[in-house]
Amino acid sequence: MKLPRRGLYAITQPENRTVTQVVKDVEAALRGGATMIQYRDKNPLDAQYLASHLVEICHVYDAPLLINDSVELALAVGADGVHLGRDDGEIAEARRLLGADAIIGVSCYNDVEKAQAMAAAGADYVAFGRFFPSGSKPLAAPAEIVSLQLAKQSITIPIVAIGGILPENGGTLLAAGADLLAVIGGIFDHEPEAAARAYQVLFNHQAE
Numbered sequence: 001m002k003l004p005r006r007g008l009y010a011i012t013q014p015e016n017r018t019v020t021q022v023v024k025d026v027e028a029a030l031r032g033g034a035t036m037i038q039y040r041d042k043n044p045l046d047a048q049y050l051a052s053h054l055v056e057i058c059h060v061y062d063a064p065l066l067i068n069d070s071v072e073l074a075l076a077v078g079a080d081g082v083h084l085g086r087d088d089g090e091i092a093e094a095r096r097l098l099g100a101d102a103i104i105g106v107s108c109y110n111d112v113e114k115a116q117a118m119a120a121a122g123a124d125y126v127a128f129g130r131f132f133p134s135g136s137k138p139l140a141a142p143a144e145i146v147s148l149q150l151a152k153q154s155i156t157i158p159i160v161a162i163g164g165i166l167p168e169n170g171g172t173l174l175a176a177g178a179d180l181l182a183v184i185g186g187i188f189d190h191e192p193e194a195a196a197r198a199y200q201v202l203f204n205h206q207a208e
């Protein structure tokens, strides 16, 4: 499945929710216009079961499903790719295991040089953030909007922004160079279809 060049990238929040509820919420986010989903679960009970249901529903909507942190889980469930942070392994190993068509995204925090190196090493997208205080990851280090502007000058793969992004503040990040907005709470702390739809105006504006 192809990596969308821009759009809303919804990241799951499965804590204290049943598999049925998480799948329903993700489907609602997809109906609301999310273009890609990441399964992120820091306390998984049955990750393989949930992730395989998420692959199924994402493919109905032609949206890639990426797995946070785990190449092994991505392989096991036939996911479209993986998101790797600084402690989650190397791009080359993920590529070897998942294949040429897999989508491999990497966290670059606030480090434009790292993003350039990751793009050269074969990443499919680079992610910067957190840009705004995040209830989902309160200790995430701040990133500067100027990093998006600098990255945009030298990086041609899609740039993802993450952290406290709402329909009210996402426009600044897109204007600075972000292509995809990655969101947890702004979608899944609310009714996800309406919440996802509220971000679409940002992308429609940009296209004008």
Ligand SMILES: Cc1ncc(COP(=O)(O)OP(=O)(O)O)c(N)n1
Pocket: 038, 040, 068, 069, 083, 084, 085, 086, 087, 088, 105, 106, 107, 127, 128, 160, 162, 182
């Ligand atoms: C799109 C996207 N960007 C950044 C992250 C954060 O990854 P990481 O630093 O590995 O932190 P955890 O998410 O594993 O807590 C992400 N998951 N997705």
Ligand SMILES: Cc1ncsc1CCOP(=O)(O)O
Pocket: 129, 130, 133, 134, 135, 136, 137, 140, 162, 163, 164, 165, 182, 183, 184, 185, 186
């Ligand atoms: C995983 C992650 N990495 C940096 S901030 C963050 C959480 C983003 O969630 P929210 O959209 O609720 O701030």
Ligand SMILES: [Mg+2]
Pocket: 068, 069, 083, 084, 085, 086, 087, 088
């Ligand atoms: Mg990680």
